[in-house]
Amino acid sequence: MYEFSVFYIFHFIVFIKLNCTFEIMNSSKYYLLSIDLEDVRFRMDNGKYLPEKLVINVIEYLSFLEKHDAKVTFFTVGDIAVHYPDLIKEITKKGHEIACHSLNHGHIDNHTPESFYKDISECKELLLKAGAETVIGYRAPRFSLTSETQWAYGMLAKAGFTYSSSVLPAKNPIYGWENFGNAVKIMDGIIEIPMSIYPPGNRFSLPFGGGVYFRALPYCLIQYYFKKHFQEQNFCTGYFHPYDIDDEVEHFRFPEIKNALFHFLLYYNRRNTLKRLDKIVDNGYIFTTYADFIASLDLPEHE
Numbered sequence: 001m002y003e004f005s006v007f008y009i010f011h012f013i014v015f016i017k018l019n020c021t022f023e024i025m026n027s028s029k030y031y032l033l034s035i036d037l038e039d040v041r042f043r044m045d046n047g048k049y050l051p052e053k054l055v056i057n058v059i060e061y062l063s064f065l066e067k068h069d070a071k072v073t074f075f076t077v078g079d080i081a082v083h084y085p086d087l088i089k090e091i092t093k094k095g096h097e098i099a100c101h102s103l104n105h106g107h108i109d110n111h112t113p114e115s116f117y118k119d120i121s122e123c124k125e126l127l128l129k130a131g132a133e134t135v136i137g138y139r140a141p142r143f144s145l146t147s148e149t150q151w152a153y154g155m156l157a158k159a160g161f162t163y164s165s166s167v168l169p170a171k172n173p174i175y176g177w178e179n180f181g182n183a184v185k186i187m188d189g190i191i192e193i194p195m196s197i198y199p200p201g202n203r204f205s206l207p208f209g210g211g212v213y214f215r216a217l218p219y220c221l222i223q224y225y226f227k228k229h230f231q232e233q234n235f236c237t238g239y240f241h242p243y244d245i246d247d248e249v250e251h252f253r254f255p256e257i258k259n260a261l262f263h264f265l266l267y268y269n270r271r272n273t274l275k276r277l278d279k280i281v282d283n284g285y286i287f288t289t290y291a292d293f294i295a296s297l298d299l300p301e302h303e
């Protein structure tokens, strides 16, 4: 666990060097918590032999959100709309937003512009057919929208989307758009809301507001990163998956995860995810859907 120790030691050093005092935030700080609604079993040869936990985990998220009267966005894979249409209806009925996360989790760089357009159009149609009221948002699987695949914005606009939250604005061994920046931008008619990272412009930049980083970093550091980030932006993004709150499922290896450290972190501290999110609510951050956040923005006219 050498790598894990280095990971922790770096972020503890950052924490010790910083002033660790916190304030209640004012009401203009939006936390765009989102859930990437996908089932990794669909991408595995032996997936059908693994227990189905998706529905029970989503219901737990819905209960948590209802407790806080919070609305969020579910970036949903088309396969899920086919297999679990009642779940789409339930999420919609509770007032949450359904957005597109591709047909079956194919990365953008494996597409041509034409096949990408077909993929997102079909996914959108499936989500609407399953019960989504509107589908205006998109998230690229594994944040595979980069400087090399930015042609995707034109295809998203052509398919009738309004926004995307698909860019990891940092150096990353898999995907990442290092110089994109933390702010909302309009790209070929699509509003891009990038993942929030901290510290910015640094090889240690992390998307602290969601997933494995939100679970694995010390909570006081997470809280500090929220505070510092909100000094520059009025929103913070955070992405989770159904499994991020599942502490009971057996520890199987995800097909994309080759590294032992990542495998370890994938299951680390899941039991505290919702407890940590409770604290985010207590800090006064406002949970909102991407669609509602965009409606609140004073953006120049876009097509």
Ligand SMILES: [Zn+2]
Pocket: 036, 038, 101, 105, 141, 142
């Ligand atoms: Zn995904």
